[in-house]
Amino acid sequence: MRILRHPILGNLDEQPPVFIEVDGELIPAREGEPIAAAIIAAGRLKLRHTRKSGEPRGVFCGIGRCTDCVMTVDGQANVRTCVTPVKAGMKIVTQGASPEREAQE
Amino acid sequence: MTQSDTDIIVIGAGPAGLSAAAEAARLGAAVLVLDENDRPGGQLFKQIHKFFGSKDHRAGVRGYAIGDSLLAETARLGARIELGAVVYAIYPDRRVAVITADQRRLLLNPKKIILATGASENALAFPGCTLPGVMSAGAVQTMVNLHRVLPADKTLMVGSGNVGLIVSYQIRQAGGKVAALVEAAPVIGGYGVHAAKISRLGVPILTGHTVKCVHGTDRVEGATLVALDDKFRAVPGSERDIEIGCVAIAVGLTPLAELALMCGCKFTYIPKLGGHLPVHDDNMETTAAGIYVAGDITGVEEASSAMEEGRLAGIAAAEALGRVAPSEAAVLKQAVWARLNALRTGRFGQARRDAKERITAEGRGAHVV
Amino acid sequence: MSERTADVIIIGGGVIGASIAYYLTKLGVKPVLLERGDICAGTSGACDKAISMQSKNPGLHLDLALESSAMFPGLGEELGADLDYHRYGGMIAIENERQMAIMEKFVERQKNHGLPVEILSGDEARKRQPAFAPSVIAATYSPADAEVSPLKLTFAFARAARRGGADIRTGAEVRGLLTNAGRVEGVVTQAGEVRAGVVVNAAGVFAPAVGRMAGLELPIKPRRGQIIVTEPMPPMVHGEIWSARYIVAKYNPEMIRSEDPEAADLGVGLAAGQTAEGTLLIGGTREFVGYDTAVTPEATAAVLRHAVSILPFLAKVHVIRTFAGLRPYTPDGMPILGPVDGLEGFVMAAGHEGDGIALAPITGKMLAAYIAGAETDKRLRDLALSRFQQAK
Numbered sequence: 001m002r003i004l005r006h007p008i009l010g011n012l013d014e015q016p017p018v019f020i021e022v023d024g025e026l027i028p029a030r031e032g033e034p035i036a037a038a039i040i041a042a043g044r045l046k047l048r049h050t051r052k053s054g055e056p057r058g059v060f061c062g063i064g065r066c067t068d069c070v071m072t073v074d075g076q077a078n079v080r081t082c083v084t085p086v087k088a089g090m091k092i093v094t095q096g097a098s099p100e101r102e103a104q105e
Numbered sequence: 106m107t108q109s110d111t112d113i114i115v116i117g118a119g120p121a122g123l124s125a126a127a128e129a130a131r132l133g134a135a136v137l138v139l140d141e142n143d144r145p146g147g148q149l150f151k152q153i154h155k156f157f158g159s160k161d162h163r164a165g166v167r168g169y170a171i172g173d174s175l176l177a178e179t180a181r182l183g184a185r186i187e188l189g190a191v192v193y194a195i196y197p198d199r200r201v202a203v204i205t206a207d208q209r210r211l212l213l214n215p216k217k218i219i220l221a222t223g224a225s226e227n228a229l230a231f232p233g234c235t236l237p238g239v240m241s242a243g244a245v246q247t248m249v250n251l252h253r254v255l256p257a258d259k260t261l262m263v264g265s266g267n268v269g270l271i272v273s274y275q276i277r278q279a280g281g282k283v284a285a286l287v288e289a290a291p292v293i294g295g296y297g298v299h300a301a302k303i304s305r306l307g308v309p310i311l312t313g314h315t316v317k318c319v320h321g322t323d324r325v326e327g328a329t330l331v332a333l334d335d336k337f338r339a340v341p342g343s344e345r346d347i348e349i350g351c352v353a354i355a356v357g358l359t360p361l362a363e364l365a366l367m368c369g370c371k372f373t374y375i376p377k378l379g380g381h382l383p384v385h386d387d388n389m390e391t392t393a394a395g396i397y398v399a400g401d402i403t404g405v406e407e408a409s410s411a412m413e414e415g416r417l418a419g420i421a422a423a424e425a426l427g428r429v430a431p432s433e434a435a436v437l438k439q440a441v442w443a444r445l446n447a448l449r450t451g452r453f454g455q456a457r458r459d460a461k462e463r464i465t466a467e468g469r470g471a472h473v474v
Numbered sequence: 475m476s477e478r479t480a481d482v483i484i485i486g487g488g489v490i491g492a493s494i495a496y497y498l499t500k501l502g503v504k505p506v507l508l509e510r511g512d513i514c515a516g517t518s519g520a521c522d523k524a525i526s527m528q529s530k531n532p533g534l535h536l537d538l539a540l541e542s543s544a545m546f547p548g549l550g551e552e553l554g555a556d557l558d559y560h561r562y563g564g565m566i567a568i569e570n571e572r573q574m575a576i577m578e579k580f581v582e583r584q585k586n587h588g589l590p591v592e593i594l595s596g597d598e599a600r601k602r603q604p605a606f607a608p609s610v611i612a613a614t615y616s617p618a619d620a621e622v623s624p625l626k627l628t629f630a631f632a633r634a635a636r637r638g639g640a641d642i643r644t645g646a647e648v649r650g651l652l653t654n655a656g657r658v659e660g661v662v663t664q665a666g667e668v669r670a671g672v673v674v675n676a677a678g679v680f681a682p683a684v685g686r687m688a689g690l691e692l693p694i695k696p697r698r699g700q701i702i703v704t705e706p707m708p709p710m711v712h713g714e715i716w717s718a719r720y721i722v723a724k725y726n727p728e729m730i731r732s733e734d735p736e737a738a739d740l741g742v743g744l745a746a747g748q749t750a751e752g753t754l755l756i757g758g759t760r761e762f763v764g765y766d767t768a769v770t771p772e773a774t775a776a777v778l779r780h781a782v783s784i785l786p787f788l789a790k791v792h793v794i795r796t797f798a799g800l801r802p803y804t805p806d807g808m809p810i811l812g813p814v815d816g817l818e819g820f821v822m823a824a825g826h827e828g829d830g831i832a833l834a835p836i837t838g839k840m841l842a843a844y845i846a847g848a849e850t851d852k853r854l855r856d857l858a859l860s861r862f863q864q865a866k
Contacts (some may be wrong), residue, residue, distance in 0.1 A: 003253040003279045008153045008167070012253050014531065030252075037252035045256065045324045047238035050277075051752065056323050058237025062244025063142065065225045065361075067237075078705050078792060082244070085143055197768050310605055 002041050018088035033073030035081035035092060036062075036069050047071055047081060071095055113136045113422050114201055114215040115184075116364060118191050119147020120408045121415035122221030123175045126184035129219075133428045136184040136419075137215070139203060141191045145225060146172035146241065147407060151250045153278075155273055155411060157296075168408065175412070191195060195367050200397065208211025217395050217422040220365055224358035224379060224401035229263060231428075232318035238325030242272045242355035249279045261328050262286040262308075263316055267407075269355030270299035277306050287314040289333055296453075316352065317344060325350055331444030334474025358405045364452045365402065368393040372465055377460050378404030384468035388421035388438070389414060392468065398420055404464065406457055413445045480506040480641070480670040481843055483661055485648050485684055488536035489512075489517040489624060489822050489830050491676035492631035493838030494845075496553070499638025502844040506668055507632075508801075509641060510647040510680075514628035517678050518830060520799025522701060522755045524536025524714045524747055525832045526767045527618040528564055529721060532583035534856060535808055540828070542836035543618060549835060555630035557622050558750055567744070567784045568593075568679060576729075580721065581614055591616035605711050607786050619714045624831045631838070648843065651687040651791075651820075658688070658819035672845055673707055674821045677764070678827060679800040680817055681810075688817055692810065693862045694825045696800035697741075698761040700773045702781075703795040704754030708863035710787060717744035717784055723760055724828075725807070728762035734776070742776045743786055754791070756781050769796045800809060801827045805862070811837065812844060812854035813862070821845060821861055 005096040017028035045067030047058040065082035072093040119138035123155035152168025190208025226241035264289035315330040332343035365383035370391040397418040424434035449458035487509025530536040549559040599613035611726040650662035660669035718745025732737040741760030804825040
């Protein structure tokens, strides 16, 4: 959720949101913030599934080191969403084996 | 970015790197700072608390304000900063390989290199530690203070060092709840004044406790805490469940020293400072001649000492290039050392100073070309 | 200072030394293996995963490779380990008519030596390997090429040898050879002497140093190969891929010069394959730079330039790591195996260049049989050090 008021940092400026598409769903974002921040603000912590067992993963380090937050962004796989800035209209897709597919196999 | 006329490349635009760049540029060196992030300042801009120490160390000033003034200083002195620039290698002949923000590949040939790459936070293993919502405390801090995003209503903080205490407070400032702060040791690790602040806000600080496991399917939904005896063994029957949506892990940092390894620097192992560290001399120069280090890469401390180490490395590198007379440089370096030593006093500081002296003792006069 | 006696001493804990140790234990001989560093810490731990048949010269070289290849399918079970062994086949991409002329002849000779291999048209090749660039005019295909994890293979040999009674010692550096009246009597290590009537030189690129302890000049030179590792991705290539330039670089690097002078200097050819983890290993170079294991930006760029020309999707893939290994080169591309004239008990097992993984089973089996006195493979005569000494 967004922190609108803050005793030190003041009110969040009201810049108009841009929209990005995450797994087909449009979510609002602040241009230039990391993709992961926008997705977490929208209430979703899971950013990928592991490749083999389909376990959920989200941001851990937040500085581009651990790569647990990677997603496919505009067709480019393994983009670190914790350090990649939002641009309006980005298409973002969750990577990895989905648990449903694992279950079928 | 061109490779001509670069005397010094500084890798990392955090407090140490910017300070190094400012000092070297002030003395007339042509300095280029490279940072893989799209904004400079490292972790300063998420630090909304006032710094400790004396007036010399900008005590009472908030971290982001220190970042602003460092950036202004660096710019005024003419050091260039290239953002979105990933340094992926330093070759044995000291060429620095970079991928720029626009995906160009560059090979730069500086006369000196200053590594100020910082540190990354440690993870902690427990069942459920990979669930979305288990994050490093620094990542939570970045989300909350920089991006104005609260990962969850209620957070469990693990670790009572200054990072755990300060981030707990900042989660509260941002309107979030901290269900508990657990600390495996029998005593609080960080400053008493930080602990007192969050205690007053009603955050339970549970020393001698740890997180036994975290549950949830697609995200953190709750955690089981457990008491530990004096041998750090779980006390049977002491488990209790809490409902939370985020677990912040504040159990120390490890220096990001890969580039120093790549340069063939000699390392030493000092757990108190974060583990494997490149040794350096009183000029912050490693055993690989012409490669300097500053900040958390030399041992995890805090921004204040990182900035002083950066200044030291900047002066020393400029001196080695003949930009400043040795007599003048000696005076400058002595002033920095005086400030550094003042920072390394007291309950926490003295132990760091002793550890740092082990590093410099190993690093003195050990250059290899 | 400990002194002990063994039947056989093997110097070197790479895939060759470990294989010989294992096959010796199968014949009831319990060797001592001395490794200066760690098991699989040298050449065997710094290579790709291909068990290539198609890159072998028709003749003894290919014969040995095919025999070795036939030993791989049951090897995992025999050693009690998963080796990541798969036989997915391999393809060599041909980019121009000049390469086509060379490959046609090469393939014809390979066929005559019993290798199942054919040349596919560009379109047929792309049907089998959609990642190939439109500029690939044709490609060979052989179902005989396979892959294995070199690390798992080497460790599996070493563990099985240990179970069979071999004494495998790491951190044990051989500093001298004990000889007497033209006979080997053992070695000197930093921890004392070890005595044995047979000493096997399986020290790979460091075999010449061991040879000098015996007063031998071995024509083995370290040849550096740089390899690039990509990020993991879904399956993009099937089986093993080489470029015709790789084959040319192996046997006659000068022929590449008119196409790309820098690539000729570095001996660049493409050898690529995707691991079970999804990363792509992309080789490589063939460079004579002594024992320098550094990677260089020039080689990374030249290898990737060549790789992208054959596999264009690589242009958008992240590289996560590069590394280099030293291959034990010999002038005729064949290993030096077996006894050495004038020094009884000294046995050579080195000089496999890039074929060590593929030839490890047959090398171990042949040399173990020879050492145990079970049988002497007649082919060892053609692989002996004496072939170079006679030429002098």
